[in-house]
Amino acid sequence: MLIRTPVAENGTRCSTCALGQICLPVGIAAEDATRMDALVSERVRIPRGKLLYRQGDPLTTVYGVRFGTLKTVLTLQDGRSQITGFHLPGEIVGLDGLGKMAHVSDAIALEDSEACVLRFDELQELARELPSLQIQIMRLMSNEISRDHDMLVMLGAMRAEERLAAFLLNLSQRMSTRGYSATEFLLRMSREEIGSYLGLKLETVSRLFSRFAESGFIQVKQRQVKLVDMDALRQLVGSRC
Amino acid sequence: MLIRTPVAENGTRCSTCALGQICLPVGIAAEDATRMDALVSERVRIPRGKLLYRQGDPLTTVYGVRFGTLKTVLTLQDGRSQITGFHLPGEIVGLDGLGKMAHVSDAIALEDSEACVLRFDELQELARELPSLQIQIMRLMSNEISRDHDMLVMLGAMRAEERLAAFLLNLSQRMSTRGYSATEFLLRMSREEIGSYLGLKLETVSRLFSRFAESGFIQVKQRQVKLVDMDALRQLVGSRC
DNA sequence: CGACGTCTTGAGACACATCAACAAACGTGG
DNA sequence: CCACGTTTGTTGATGTGTCTCAAGACGTCG
The missing domain is CATH 2.60.120.10 (Jelly Rolls)
Incomplete structure (x- = not known):
């Protein structure tokens, strides 16, 4: 196929x-x-x-x-x-x-x-x-476990706002490792998909985007986002991830 | 130490x-x-x-x-x-x-x-x-990733009731693999720890235990639990895990 | 026995979900 | 290129599941 x-x-x-x-x-x-x-x-x-x-x-x-x-x-x-x-x-x-x-x-x-x-x-x-190579495979799997645990913390212990901030920062970091801008990128996923990932409804995600934009943390036009105040986002998360 | x-x-x-x-x-x-x-x-x-x-x-x-x-x-x-x-x-x-x-x-x-x-x-x-041995190590790590993903589903998509039911069934299954009773066992963790694991507060966990007991799904005396109606619990979860 | 940690139960608050209407962007075919 | 339907996103009003705060009961252990 x-x-x-x-x-x-x-x-x-x-x-x-x-x-x-x-x-x-x-x-x-x-x-x-x-x-x-x-x-x-x-x-x-x-x-x-x-x-x-x-x-x-x-x-x-x-x-x-x-x-x-x-x-x-x-x-x-x-x-x-x-x-x-x-x-x-x-x-x-x-x-x-x-x-x-x-x-x-x-x-x-x-x-x-x-x-x-x-x-x-x-x-x-x-x-x-x-x-x-054996070590690298184990390292990759271990990192996936560790990432999943971070996700468990997000879903289990964080509020909606913190989850979205952590999501954006995580994406930013991964884009930057791949040579893309850490502050400006195109979301390839819908609001609903972000919601599913973060354990939220799409309306909540949408509202949070609007709220973050109002607060001046980010700029959003559809799926194009620009992280304006990363420190503010980090403060929202309050910690690692 | x-x-x-x-x-x-x-x-x-x-x-x-x-x-x-x-x-x-x-x-x-x-x-x-x-x-x-x-x-x-x-x-x-x-x-x-x-x-x-x-x-x-x-x-x-x-x-x-x-x-x-x-x-x-x-x-x-x-x-x-x-x-x-x-x-x-x-x-x-x-x-x-x-x-x-x-x-x-x-x-x-x-x-x-x-x-x-x-x-x-x-x-x-x-x-x-x-x-x-190499295969077994990878299998163990893969299983942990897979378990973590199941947890993500629980925390992201299930309601409190479903989470606790899934938790009890999962514990039951693991006890039984180890040669213990699948229906009667001692919880080694507090309500608060169960709550932390399931992304809930201890009061919610406690209430759910009481509710399950009232409904006749389980019997609880402190940390000693007996699963009376596993099918009802399975139905609560509605599915896998 | 008293002191402490753990658990239960209730009343009220709040974060997020749900329901609903609309707007904007996108894709498709004429 | 436009008209159309479809998908996706926004925003508001209302509902509800779980949290928070609080008081008391139970069990354990010195």
Whole structure:
């Protein structure tokens, strides 16, 4: 259904990828990185709104986001759903399903996106030979656990205002790591999706945007946001995250 | 501060541990499991209320709970805190700090407990030689991510009643895997701790217990609970988790 | 026995949800 | 390019689930 394209002989792979300092190759020596190139033999394009994988699908591959943005969504039987993450270039998605060898969430593109396909068995195999890769995989998973715990704090202990401020600051930080402006960016997700992620309703999110704008913390025009007073936002959060 | 005891030459180790089918050795062949014995050269006792590790501590070891119950807590600068997990025997704690090589939460004993000390570098080393151990570590981490996502759904999309029902069912299931009764058990945590975990106040938790008891779903006497009508609880949750 | 921590229960407050109307932006096909 | 329907976002009025504050009961342990 999705278009899978083999990577050209001389195409960009891990060892030459611009995301090298964010993605899987972090901390891996140049000579080892070339061995990782064999991992990425194909990529998938995911048009906006389409699913990369679906809850329950057998898991044989995980994915590295190459460009675009994905969301991962967990759906309850009664139809209620929760977005568990927004995924930017350089992030690995699908790791949550490794334990069951089946995907436990849906992954959906928020804009036209592309992902590197990583066969899990090959990844496993190579990790055995490259200790630094093994460490990096564990580090990535550990960081995801740690991020999830931060989210638990947000949902469990913060008020709506604090959650949105933390969300904006977190996004800002991630955009900036990827070479984009830390203060001005385009939200790829709707108010409803932000709400789902933060455990709020879209109306609440919308009101908060308006309130933040009135207070002069941010400027908003549709999905284009500009963080004007990051310190004020930080003060709202009061702390880490 | 905590008492660390070397494991006796002929003491119980991984290959002979009763928790073998829950803990690290899952899926590892008998002859390989004996090699894991070398990993567990000491154990720690954590008396009730004491910390096993603290947010910010450098991470050189992770821990396998041997008996007792631990909670992991994330604290914000303003003092608010969130319990990110309750940990029963056979569970590995500390994995969330691997990425930063420092602990990102406090681990505190809810009752007198004991944990196996696993040096991370040794674990890493052995995982390289035993592919099945490498897989098992990844599986454990993946399961933790997946559990955290389930928690996100609870905190983001469920009402108080549903959260408590899901909590009780989850605890029931975990007790039963460990050979305890699935319907009758002692809560090792206070109402306030349950509340912190579920993103609720202790009064709300207390009221819900009373309400569930009135409805005949459960019987409660202090921390002793008996699940009388599990189907009713499942219906409350309406779904998975 | 008294002192302390834990739990229960009630009354009232408040943050966020719900319901509803409208406005703005977007996409599509003529 | 415009007209149209659809999706997405804004804002207001009202409702409600959970929190807050408070008092008292229970259980535990010195």
